[in-house]
Amino acid sequence: MTEGITISQAAAFAGVTVKTIRHYHQNGLLDEPRRDSSGYRRYGTADLLRLVQVRTLAGAGVPLAEIGSILDADPDRFAAALNDVEESLTSRIDELIARRETLRQLAHGDRVLLPNRALALLDRMPGLGFSADDVTTAREGLVLVRALMPEGFDNYLSQIEHGLGDPRHVAMIKLTWSAGNWDSDDPRIEELAEEVAAHFLANPALLPTLTGLQNRDDGETRYELLTHHGEDNRPGWTRLTALIQEKMRSAGIDIP
Known part of the structure; x- marks a missing residue:
């Protein structure tokens, strides 16, 4: 033998x-x-x-x-254990499929990070005359708002929807965004800041607000991250934003 x-x-x-x-x-x-x-x-x-x-x-x-206990089990327990393993594997497969779908969507941009309501706003922007770079900046901003201010995101979208429905406001925002490409010492920035501040003072409902940060211990840090997004690539924004806020505060408007 x-x-x-x-x-x-x-x-x-x-x-x-x-x-x-x-x-x-x-x-x-x-x-x-x-x-x-x-x-x-x-x-x-x-x-x-x-x-x-x-x-x-x-x-x-x-x-x-788990293999040892499965192999050493009686027939009924063996079958039940295999069934549990099958259910676990099915759950993992579903999770992997969902991850794969997310990766596929991310390959076409980070639209997967936003709900349909926000995507609809972004899709409206080119028809209103906003450039592709403007849409990209807006999309990135919305992703950040949703991440840093989730409790106020729906309200923020409502403010944007309201603003995009006002042609005068859309024209003002487009001008403001184009000014981001100006040099920080461009003399037109002072004049534009005056015009934008007057626009918001006359139409306070169009002034976007970042609600939901007041009750957070790190609210100030989150606010700074949100309000300064995009300034690295748009040098004129930093000075323009500061001037607008200064003029709004001088008029009695509470700007964080």
Whole structure:
């Protein structure tokens, strides 16, 4: 009668590596086989069957920590355990599919980060004369507002929707955004700041507000991140924003 097969042969027959078999031994999934007179492990048919069972379950995604109890269970418990594993794998598959879909959407831009209501506003902008760069800046800004001010995001969208419905306001915003490309010392900035401040003083309902930050300990930090977004690429904005805020405060309007 044969003394059994070597660990290398067992690995080849089961479709695994010798290192994997040793790993199974270390984790208690496979008993140490008997050794021959020379001290070498010899795997019999029962050992090989167990090895194939462990390899099959591991290949199906069953965690190694659960394989031992599954194989040692009675038929009913074995079936129930496999059913639990199947449900877990199905859940993981669904999660991976959702992640893949998110990645596919991100490949076409970060629109996946915004709800349909916000996307509809962005889609309106080109028809109102805003440039592609303006739309990109607006999209990035909305992503930041949603992340930093989630409780006030819907209200913020309502303010934007209201503003885009006013042709005079749209023209003012377009002019303001184009001024971002001016040099910070451009003399037109002072004149534009006066015009924008007068516009908002005459139409306070069009003044966008970042509600929901007052009750946060880090509200000031969040406000700074939101209000200064895009200034690195639009040098005229920093001075223009400061002048507008200064003129609004001078008129008695509470600007954070």
